[in-house]
Amino acid sequence: MENYYGFENGITGNELYQKGIKQASNLEIDLLKEEVVKISHLNSNFLVHTTNNQIESKVVIIAIGNQKKHLDIDGLNKFEGRGVSYCAICDGFFYRNKDVVVIGSGTYAISEVNDLLNIANNITILTNGNKPPDFRADNVSIISKPIKLVRGNTKVEEIEFDDNSSIKTDGIFIAQGVAGVTDLSKKLGLIIEKNSIVTNKDMETNIPGIYACGDATGGLLQISKAVYEGTKAGLSAIKYLNNRR
Numbered sequence: 001m002e003n004y005y006g007f008e009n010g011i012t013g014n015e016l017y018q019k020g021i022k023q024a025s026n027l028e029i030d031l032l033k034e035e036v037v038k039i040s041h042l043n044s045n046f047l048v049h050t051t052n053n054q055i056e057s058k059v060v061i062i063a064i065g066n067q068k069k070h071l072d073i074d075g076l077n078k079f080e081g082r083g084v085s086y087c088a089i090c091d092g093f094f095y096r097n098k099d100v101v102v103i104g105s106g107t108y109a110i111s112e113v114n115d116l117l118n119i120a121n122n123i124t125i126l127t128n129g130n131k132p133p134d135f136r137a138d139n140v141s142i143i144s145k146p147i148k149l150v151r152g153n154t155k156v157e158e159i160e161f162d163d164n165s166s167i168k169t170d171g172i173f174i175a176q177g178v179a180g181v182t183d184l185s186k187k188l189g190l191i192i193e194k195n196s197i198v199t200n201k202d203m204e205t206n207i208p209g210i211y212a213c214g215d216a217t218g219g220l221l222q223i224s225k226a227v228y229e230g231t232k233a234g235l236s237a238i239k240y241l242n243n244r245r
């Protein structure tokens, strides 16, 4: 980080992050270092699903940055909406009793597999060359080979691996890496534009009680903007909580 006010010699992203975490700890703010895989509605509150916990909350501020996910698999883009999906809970019912694959190998991929378990017939986790997850279920198998291409006529039909072997499938769910802006937004029903969460000037999203800030809302990708929006989101959240009392 070269241009953020007060650091005349620059500071690495990690250093700045560690300083912020230390500052929060000093203020005795609870800190849970876990990956968020899903946020769902729970009556008038929200349930934040992490690797090992489910946390109920009246408000949620989404500040997860906006890491670009790119999967370089031949043919994948061509079938978006025609057998390629990014949200199991949103599109799973299209694949009732069908065979699907989930591309990914982390906690988020397993969360997507869990959402498909009682819907799809057979589920194959494709790690695309990454380490296979430690996960077992009757109708789930794992293939770790790198993927070469996706094939089909009007919709996805087959996946071919680097070693020229292939499997038939009715649908592909992309769940690589950690859950990002579009992944969390689609499941919650947040409006997104150009892969960013849409908010008003008070950082309110279209769902009361959910706020977003920083790179997650797009626009200028700079710390100064993230800090301003984080402050605004915090103040809006306090106002919302006070009004609910």
Ligand SMILES: Cc1cc2nc3c(=O)[nH]c(=O)nc-3n(C[C@H](O)[C@H](O)[C@H](O)COP(=O)(O)OP(=O)(O)OC[C@H]3O[C@@H](n4cnc5c(N)ncnc54)[C@H](O)[C@@H]3O)c2cc1C
Pocket (backbone or CB within 6 Å): 001, 002, 003, 004, 013, 034, 035, 036, 037, 063, 064, 065, 066, 178, 179, 180, 213, 214, 215, 216, 220, 221, 222, 223, 224, 226
């Ligand atoms: C190489 C580089 C150089 C840069 N240089 C500058 C600069 O000089 N000046 C400047 O102003 N800006 C710079 N930026 C941009 C700046 O880093 C961002 O604008 C800023 O960090 C955005 O802050 P944020 O809090 O919105 O997101 P981030 O800083 O990206 O923080 C998001 C956090 O959420 C976590 N997270 C993501 N998904 C999940 C999940 N599912 N569950 C739990 N946690 C999750 C991430 O691990 C991360 O810790 C640079 C960026 C890069 C990549």
